Amino acid sequence: MKYDIKITKTTEPKNKPQDESKLGFGKVFTDHMFIMDYNDEQGWHDGRIVPFGPMPIHPASTVLHYGAEIFEGMKAYRTVDNEICLFRPMDNIRRLNDSAERLCLPLLDEEGCLDILKTIVEIEKDWVPKAEGTSLYLRPYMFGNDPHLGVHAVHNATFVVICSPVGAYYAEGINPVKIAIESTDVRAVKGGTGYAKCGGNYAASLRAGQKAELAGYTQVLWLDGVHRKYIEEVGSMNVMFKVDGKIITPELTGSVLPGVTRRSCIALLKEWGYEVEERLFSVQELFEAAKNGKLEEAWGTGTAAVVSPIGQLFYEGEAYTVSNNLIGEVTQKLYDNLTGIQWGKIKDEHNWIVKVCNG
Secondary structure, eight states, rough: OOOOOOOOOOOOOOOOOOOOGGGOOSSOOOEEEEEEEEEEETTTEEEEEEEOOOOOOOOTTTHHOOEEEOOEEEEEOOOOSSEEEEHHHHHHHHHHHHHHHHHTOOOOOHHHHHHHHHHHHHHHHHOOOOOOOOEEHHHHEEEEOOSSSSSOOSSSEEEEEEEEOOOSTTTTTTTTEEEEOSSSOOOOOOOTTTTBHHHHHHTTTTHHHHHHHTTOOEEEEEEEEETTTTTEEEEEEEEEETTEEEHHHEEOSSSSSHHHHHHHHHHHHTTTTOOOOEEEOOOHHHHHHHHEEEEEEEEEEETTTTEEEEEEEETTEEEEESSSGGOOOOHHHHHHHHHHTTTTOOOOOSSEEEEEEEE
């Protein structure tokens, strides 16, 4: 089903960034945003695209007091043929609904949600940057909006999509990053909300992230919350390792986010003939491989950075250099192929690309 969408265009369009090489990530926003409301009686209703700006919210709103909030991250790309396209958008929509179910938020019709995304992207197509390595980041999110206190399932909700032209997520770009393995704080546990993309998971990561940043590290690599020994994911990415010719990535046990880029990397790696193991992988096994020279490459995967090589791992006072702090061959190949498909430089053999409009 398609949702009705009322469109009100801004009368005061903003100036677009002149130097796309300095976009950064999530700092600039487009002219418009999508908003839609939900209540138990009407379901989803009043879908509208309006000028970007503040939204009124009740001081007792559920999201402010109980964290009833979920979100997604995805991108629109301007291809070499000047088409505006999305990458695997239905995967993000289905994950959004999985997150909604976990937090007792209302589900969205999949086809209707895709139509919303395509509509807002087409309206904002002139904001899709042209420079190498840039894209239009889309942030769909939903929050509980009941106007009274009390812990309960959500009866009123709001769904929003905002857009931001972006460059590289990390200042390092595709250069290797330094990762600190966290041994005190935990991000999530099985049975919790680890597999959902909700704000609470990220709020819980901030203290360790700040500590790592102060020590000169870019991100935190999380261990499982029960045994504190099995590797789970990096703060904003899934993680993969090339050990003695095999690819190892933590299995999805319910506390790890099922990344769309992760899934895409696994598909490509298997096509290229690599043995991919999705399993429990302990930090002890990782550093034993590092010590005996079998750890050949390490990288993170995610929508924001696509593929990010890991050049150094730090754990309990010891630092280990990976791949001589250089981009590994497999890491580079994954990055080149994924971005090649996304920007239309490589033919899409997987039906991952969804065209929105001509640029």
